[in-house]
Amino acid sequence: MVSLLDIIGPVMVGPSSSHTAGACRIGLLARGLVGGTPQTALIELHGSFARTGEGHGTDKAIVGGLLGFRPDDERLRISLDIMEREGLPYRFEKTTLDEDAHPNTVRLTLERGTDRVSVVGSSLGAGRVKLTQIDGYPVEVSGALHAIVLVAEDRRGSVARIAGILAEDGVNIATLRLTRKERGGDAFMVIECDDPPGDAACAHIRELEWVRWVRCLDRVSG
Amino acid sequence: MYRSMAEAIRDAERSGKTLALVALEAESRDQGRPIADIRSALSRALAVMRGAVGQGLTGDLRSASGLVGGDAAKLRLGPAGPLAGTPFRDVLARALAVQEVNAAMGVIVAAPTAGGAGVLPAVLTGLADAAKLPDERVVDALAAAGLIGAIVAERASLSGAEGGCQAETGAAAGMAAGAATEMLGGSPSQAGHAVALAQQGTLGLVCDPLGGLVELPCVFRNATGAAIALAAIEMALAGITFAIPADEVIDVMGEIGRGMDVRYRETAGGGLAATPTGRRLARERLVQLKRADG
Numbered sequence: 001m002v003s004l005l006d007i008i009g010p011v012m013v014g015p016s017s018s019h020t021a022g023a024c025r026i027g028l029l030a031r032g033l034v035g036g037t038p039q040t041a042l043i044e045l046h047g048s049f050a051r052t053g054e055g056h057g058t059d060k061a062i063v064g065g066l067l068g069f070r071p072d073d074e075r076l077r078i079s080l081d082i083m084e085r086e087g088l089p090y091r092f093e094k095t096t097l098d099e100d101a102h103p104n105t106v107r108l109t110l111e112r113g114t115d116r117v118s119v120v121g122s123s124l125g126a127g128r129v130k131l132t133q134i135d136g137y138p139v140e141v142s143g144a145l146h147a148i149v150l151v152a153e154d155r156r157g158s159v160a161r162i163a164g165i166l167a168e169d170g171v172n173i174a175t176l177r178l179t180r181k182e183r184g185g186d187a188f189m190v191i192e193c194d195d196p197p198g199d200a201a202c203a204h205i206r207e208l209e210w211v212r213w214v215r216c217l218d219r220v221s222g
Numbered sequence: 223m224y225r226s227m228a229e230a231i232r233d234a235e236r237s238g239k240t241l242a243l244v245a246l247e248a249e250s251r252d253q254g255r256p257i258a259d260i261r262s263a264l265s266r267a268l269a270v271m272r273g274a275v276g277q278g279l280t281g282d283l284r285s286a287s288g289l290v291g292g293d294a295a296k297l298r299l300g301p302a303g304p305l306a307g308t309p310f311r312d313v314l315a316r317a318l319a320v321q322e323v324n325a326a327m328g329v330i331v332a333a334p335t336a337g338g339a340g341v342l343p344a345v346l347t348g349l350a351d352a353a354k355l356p357d358e359r360v361v362d363a364l365a366a367a368g369l370i371g372a373i374v375a376e377r378a379s380l381s382g383a384e385g386g387c388q389a390e391t392g393a394a395a396g397m398a399a400g401a402a403t404e405m406l407g408g409s410p411s412q413a414g415h416a417v418a419l420a421q422q423g424t425l426g427l428v429c430d431p432l433g434g435l436v437e438l439p440c441v442f443r444n445a446t447g448a449a450i451a452l453a454a455i456e457m458a459l460a461g462i463t464f465a466i467p468a469d470e471v472i473d474v475m476g477e478i479g480r481g482m483d484v485r486y487r488e489t490a491g492g493g494l495a496a497t498p499t500g501r502r503l504a505r506e507r508l509v510q511l512k513r514a515d516g
Contacts, residue, residue: 002223002375004249004368005263007397008333008342011270014324015285015436017336018383052434052490055286055508057327077327125381126335 010127010221012071018104019049019056022123024076025220027065029131029143030108032217033117037067038110039088044095047103049123059092062106066090070220071127105132127221137179137188143220145174145192150205150214154180154187162205166193169201186212223248223372227400227414227468230369234410241400241410242362245369264364267331268357271320271343274330278319285325287507289437294319309352310452317344317448321441333364334371334380334393337429337436340444341394342367345402345451359405367401370417377469378476382429382488385479391440391447392424392475396468399454408459416458418468423450425471426478428486430493433504439494 012021031037043062045053053059057076064079075082083090097105102122109118120133131141134149141147148166152158159178166173175192202216224230224245234244246257253260277283281295297315305311321340324330330339346367350360371380374393379385399420400413408416424447432438464471485492494500 001252002372003253004223004245004260004365004372007368007371007375007380008264008267008364009331011267011329011331012336013327014330014336014339015327017332020327020336021332048434055433055435055437057286060327072329074329125383127332 010071012127013057013061013074013076016056017127018123018125019053019058020061020076021071021127022104022125022129023049023053023058023061023106024065024069024071025127025129025143026106026121026123026131027062027108028068028070028220029121029129029141029217030110030117030119031066031068033119033134033149033215034110034112034115035215036112037088038112040111041066041088041090042093042109043090044093044107046095046097046101046105046107049104049106050094062108063090066110129221134188137181139179139188139190140177141190141192141217143217145194146196146219147217148189148191148193148197148202148205148214149217150189151186151212152189152208153210153212154184155210158187158210159189161208162189162191165201165204166191166197169198171195171197171201223252224369225373225376227370227373227417227472230373231410231414240362240366241369241404241413242366245365246362248369249365260365261361264361264368265357267333268360268364270329270331272347274320274323274328275316275343275347277328278321278323279315283322283326283328285322285435285437286327287433287435287437287510289432289435289503289507290325290441291322293441294322309348310449312352313344313348313448313452314445316348317341317444318441320344321444325437325441333367334375334397335382335390337382337440338390338394338444338447340441341391341447341451342398342401344444344448345398345455346405349402349406349455353406355405363401363405366404366413367397370397370400373469374472374475377472379479384487385476386427386482386486387429387443388424388427388475389479390429391443392421392427394444395424395447395451395454396421396472398448398451399458402451402455403458406455406459412458412461414468415463416454418464418466418471419454419457419462420451421468421471421475422464422466423453425475428482428493429488430486430495431488431490432495432500433508434488434490434495438503
């Protein structure tokens with residue numbers, strides 16, 4: 001369903017909703033996966049992001065997102081200067097990902113403390129984005145809803161346990177996607193929620209002994 | 223939200239309401255938000271639009287590549303043409319202004335997109351200021367524009383990569399024409415004719431930016447898109463009707479977009495981007511950009 005405010009909006013730093021606002025949102029989501037501003041970043045641009053990214057400020061927008069700036073933040077324009085001033089060793093490379101990768105795609109490899117994540121995200125147009133891969137697991141994270149991303153041992157009842165914790169917290173689950181690389185291997189779960197999960201619920205999930213890693217991502221659009 | 227202009231016009235005329243009001247009511251129902259809430263979000267968007275108009279008219283902006291910038295100020299301060307001192311010239315200046323701000327990584331409202339963001343603020347604020355209308359009227363016009371844009375999104379497309387520039391500045395012209403016609407006292411049905419009149423004038427318009435950048439011709443196409451909207455408003459308010467209903471014009475815009483060669487859909491493979499000068503400028507400017515970045 002189309003909303004009036006999707007048409008008259010978003011408020012954003014130009015020039016392109018896909019190459020600037022969308023790129024910023026991918027950076028913001030990736031930042032959430034390491035829980036804050038990454039200390040190192042390898043930013044690999046694919047397709048149209050590699051070809052016309054500089055002219056659209058795609059590089060500035062992704063770095064701005066990694067620094068925690070939203071698409072309407074005027075600091076996006078000077079994010080590369082801020083990155084240098086902070087001494088952050090972010091590197092850009094041009095790459096060619098899979099043939100079926102969306103033309104506006106970037107792979108980010110980020111480190112912060114002991115966290116390290118590799119994430120592939122695409123900007124689909126009109127500012128809409130999708131993370132398609134996290135640490136090699138196929139995922140779908142749009143950033144239009146709050147999301148919980150976690151890696152857990154592949155065991156019976158895990159989904160029910162986590163759904164229970166969220167229900168107690170008053171959080172309604174909108175989508176849930178579970179993937180694994182092999183039977184008995186780690187399971188990768190992406191849970192999109194209508195309401196932001198509380199810190200207590202996130203901590204509760206983190207404390208489950210069979211959960212290896214969890215991040216709660218704020219929505220970045222809508 | 224409505225999926226057809228005909229339905230929205232019928233609902234508005236039966237209840238004696240404006241298109242803006244039926245749009246606000248539909249949005250309120252869909253999203254479970256009070257109308258006052260939606261109006262205040264639109265009012266914040268209007269403030270950003272006015273900010274971009276003001277910033278662009280001062281004229282000291284350059285885009286990343288240096289291809290565009292400074293032309294809005296020429297219309298404001300440069301030599302007079304036959305339309306000097308009219309709202310027409312002012313609206314053109316405002317359209318260039320917003321799009322120059324966009325190209326220079328300033329803050330704009332993507333309405334309906336960033337590439338077509340100049341048309342709506344230029345037409346609505348330019349004509350409202352000329353008629354000394356209060357901002358509440360412009361906020362309601364934004365609701366009507368959103369309704370028209372939502373219908374175009376449903377029936378056709380709002381993406382240059384999908385439908386060419388007819389889906390970006392063309393759709394923006396339709397939105398601005400319908401919304402401003404109502405803002406200036408036209409009936410819902412006159413607003414519908416304004417949408418059709420504007421949209422028919424941009425059918426087939428390709429998306430062909432040099433180097434794939436939202437700069438050239440995008441900045442100027444926002445000005446010509448605004449001009450088409452003004453023509454449609456003038457005709458609709460004079461009582462001129464367009465025989466093909468707005469919904470059908472929008473449908474055919476979508477059909478033309480789907481049939482459009484990929485070279486003409488934001489790929490820089492055809493149109494102005496592929497002219498000898500277009501190619502040369504893109505090559506030179508992109509090289510320059512790399513040097514500037516280090």
